[in-house]
Each structure stands twice: as C-alpha cells, then as structure tokens.
Amino acid sequence: MTLRLMTVHAHPDDESNKGAATLARYAAEGVDVLVVTCTGGERGDVLNPAMDRPGVREDLPAIRRAEMEAARRVLGVGHRFLGFTDSGLPGPGEPLPDGCFARTPLEEAAGRLVAVMREFRPHVVVTYDETGGYPHPDHVRTHEVTVAAFDAAGDGGRFPGGGEPWQPLKLYYHGALSKAWFQALHDGMTARGLASPMADVLTEFPDDVPAPEFTTRVRCAEYFAVRDEALLAHATQVGPHSGFMLHDRDVEREVWPTEDYFLAKALVPVTLPEDDLFAGVPTEG
Secondary structure, eight states, X not given: OOOEEEEEESSTTHHHHSSHHHHHHHHHTTOEEEEEEEEOOTTOOOOOGGGOSTTTTTTHHHHHHHHHHHHHHHHXXXXXXXEEOXXXXXXXXXXXXXXXXXXXXXXXXXXXXXXXXXXHOOSXXXXXXXXXXXXXXXXXXXXXXXXXXXXXXXXXXXXXXXXXXXXXXXXXXXXXXXXXXXXXXXXHHHHTTOOOTHHHHHHTSOTTOOOOOOSEEEEOGGGHHHHHHHHHHOTTXXXXXXXXXXXXXXXXXXXXXXXXEEEEEESSOOOSSBSOTTTTOOSOO
C-alpha cells in the first residue's frame, strides 16, 4: 500500500518554509505527497528586492503560480490550488477585502477541501495550529478549513456531492519557526564564533513565549538543501542573501536536524513521542 500525505497551506511559498524537508524525504521514500495551497498569493508583497522591478507586481498572480510549480518539482510532490483569493494582510481596523479566502463561509471552503481529500485519500494531513503560525487571516482560516475538512471527509452524510467518503487517520500541526528553533541556531552559531542572524529575530519574541509542544520530530537534515532550493524557487518572496537563507546550514544540521510537529488528532493507536508522521498507520489494506 502506498502511504499518502497531504499538507495544506495558505499561500505559495508556505510549503517551502514549513516542513519542506519532511515532504522531500517522504517523497523520496515513495510516499505520495500532495501540497494543497488555498490561495494564489495574489495580494502578497514582492519581498525580494531583486525581483521588485517593472512588470512583476502587475503579473504577480501568474508569477507566483510559476514559482509554485518550480518548487513542487524540486520537492518531488504533487500540488493543487484550492482556488480561493488571497486576503492580504489588512492593517489594524481595516476590513478584509470582499471575496477573499478569510471571508469565505467555512462550510463552502471546507467542502472544496473535502473533495480534494476524498480524491487523494491521505492517511496523514498536516496544517497550521489555531494561531495560523502567525496572525495572518489566511493562515488562521487554513487551520479552520483543514480541521473542518478532516472531520467531515469520512462522513457520508456531509458534502454528498464531494466524492466517496475517506477518513484521514492523523492530523498534525506544524511546529516550524519556533522561538526554540531560533534560539538553538543562535546559540549554535555564536558558540562556534559565527555571526548569528537570529539575534534580531529573537528580540521580536516575547520573553514569556511558551516552549513549543512537539509530539513528533522527523529527521530530515539530509533534505535541507532540497528545502532551500524549493524556497529559492519562490524568488518574489525569498532572496539568497536575506532572511531564512542566512543561517549556517552545517550548524542547523547539527543542532536541529528535525522538522517538528504536534499531533492534534489520531484515529489509530499512537505512542508519543514519535519520529514518523505515519507511526501507527496500517501499511496494508
């Protein structure tokens, strides 16, 4: 039996900065992996100055689709756009745009994802926790929609036109980009006499931020280079000399060789902690 993993994200590039090495590892091991992207990132910014040139902003929806296709090929996974419109990131007190993903009724959005789940038939689903990983309205909505779809996909009485029922067995939340991760890399680089790009990031975290609750750590350091290549495919969002690309990869492989998850729901027996998203999933039948 081929194991199947679905990961649900808000925008193109999210799949490459949250759990991408895990996806590459499982795909290389023969798991059928599908990335579902809820929106096209149409209202995103051009974050890489080298790409902030005439014509890019005007054609951003098409460019971000092409970037997503390039990243998909690097990771060796399948991909599906869910077809909703990016909500942007409104300022305090600003309303969400009409017709955007975050304003789409939950039942409508979940029904669309249920149809993809029933077609792909994943054993494991991964998405964000209730915070969205950070407070972007599309990330929070992605969490809500994925949880609702996970619960509804196996119920024949829900969304009867959405295909034959299929119940995924495990639901995980990403533990990516936690304060603990930034701190470990910062400490690892400074201990080796290397300049740490993490110092400024760490100052942005509150002092009382709780330690992350990881139930599952997937070893995937040998796929960090694949992750990086996939992330750089999103050239409008990431440049090779900024942000996530600045920390020392050898230090990362040594001090934090895993990508980390929280098991939110399991319909099979599990023993925690785990080192495999498919732990407990039957491999026959």
